[in-house]
Amino acid sequence: MNSLLATTRAEALRLRKWPAFWILLGTWIVLNLTFVYVFNYIAYKTGDAGKMSNGLPRDALLQQMLPTAVPESFTQGMAMFGGALMLILGALAVGSGYGWGTWKTVFTQGPKRTEVVGGTLVALAVTVAALVLAAFVIDVSVASVIALSESQSVDLPSISQSLNGIGSGIMILGMWTLGGVLIGAIARGPALAVGLGLVWVLVVENLLRGVAAILGPLQTVTDYLPGTAAGSLAGAMRTVQGEPVPGVLDILSRSESLVVLGIYLVAFAAGTILLIRRRDLI
Template sequence: MSAELLRLRKWPVLWVLLGIGLTLDVLFGYVFDYLSYRTGSRPVSEDAPLLAGLLPAGVPVTTVEGMPMFGGAILLILGALAAGSGYGWGTWKTVLTTAPSRLRAFTGLLGALGAVVAGLVAAMFAVNFACAFAIAAAESSSFDLPPLADLARAAGGALLMHSMWASCGVLLGIVARGPALAVGLGMVWTLAVENLLRGTGNVLAPVAAVADLLPGTAAGSLAGALGAVPFADNGTPGVLSTLDGSAAALLLSGWTVVFTLLAGLLLTRRDVM
């Protein structure tokens, strides 16, 4: 794990992806909504909820509402690059033939990615609180903090969603034995296939039953259960109300375990190259 953390820390791609993730979070969570609030011509009754979501009390919901769309894509790309690049560089060949065991090498990668995921979630909450306090000061509004229970639920949900997508990326990177194909497959699945299946499920019940169990459905439903407004109700793209919070969290945990076990099985049983 120490070696993997060193590799990731000195890898420019990691910092580029984290920077993109934080930038998108701020832009879609605060900048665009605040500009809409300041320049819009809506009635005061419609502007009040918009401003409330930009204040410190709204940080838990604002943080998780963007994760089903761009947050998941960023972590999937990171997982695919972290696992798949080792084949192109030849580092997996060295690690797997010199480490005490392949399983130990794999758990080291998972531990390093888990640390990155936790760091990203913490950074997102810190940046969002900074933005929220700045807006509250500019608008002379409330500085009240969210309830600790709401903040803990949002942080737990964020960790669960990001961990699931990162483990999915790791599996794709190991399956494809390279980063390019893994990233491409992940983007096609998250941005096209899942949306097509959910659309088809509106007219075909059997397809709907399958679509309700997809990773993206679970992530979007968890965000909706944590307070984000579903896209069907003129809310955030990717947010759904298909599953309740408990079912979504359980399904996300299941997908994380499945992706991790499959990735570990492939890495430990297949030929090195």
């Protein structure tokens, strides 16, 4: 346990000192604010209910920018765009250790491989939880400012709503982060891992779901892909229906999505530990 805590602290320090770490986290916060509030507020003030406002009427658009809607709103972009950024972070966190040769030094002179990888996973888990909490707090603050500026009551989301939103966000981003970690371990390098991960998130799953609409048997597989589970969990948070948000789906129920995401979390973490323990470093 002491070794695991020590490696967790070391990995957390490595991540904090890494510019790419802050760039990726900051990019997601900016994208979240831009798509949830900036574009929607511009559409609301200009009266444009077109593509920028996701097809919602003006009143519904305002309701989506109020504090009570934060648990729903801030999870909508996590299934695809937020997930892609966190997959990059996971892939870089592990793949860069091979590219820079640091894993070779640590594994031959330091703690056991399981403890080192476990520390990396714990540090990334804390990062995901902190990012989701930070995004939630920032979104509530921005939504409160919008509510005051539009003479609306500042009603905060209920505790159950907040916990559902935060928990869903941690599950979605955590799954994609561990997916990136596994790809980084498989590719043993950051560049290939990032490329493969982005192709899967942005291209492959969408193509498979498109083909499944023609080939019925394939749909059984596509209904339980990582992106489908993440998109379905984000979709289960929706209360206002507009034009589809990229990556947000309604294929699985909330409970099914949670079970599938939990299975992927365990599988990705176990697969990463097994690969790094059993393979050579070169």
